[in-house]
Amino acid sequence: MEPGEADARDKLDKANAEIEADFQRWNINKNRDLRNCIEEMASRNINFYDSQLSCLESLLKKLKERKFQSSPLLNQRRDV
Secondary structure, three states, X not given: OOHHHHHHHHHHHHHXXXXXXXXXXXXXXXXXXXXXXXXXHHHHHHHHHHHHHHHHHHHHHHXXXXXXXXXXXXXXXXXX
16 A cells, blocks of 8 residues: 555545544434423423313313303203
């Protein structure tokens, strides 16, 4: 092998090692970012449905306090 070839081979090996290291770092960062994104989305969904449940529970409590069954709306006659 000629001296120039050995030098070129060393540069190629070094470049390949750097590319592989960059790809591994990118893959690790991608997985971390994706996991964080999914966790945040799940947390937002949980908070949304908790708020919806709280709202519905509050509404049910108010309806029970007003005795929904004796509501004038139910006593109105429907013309069929």
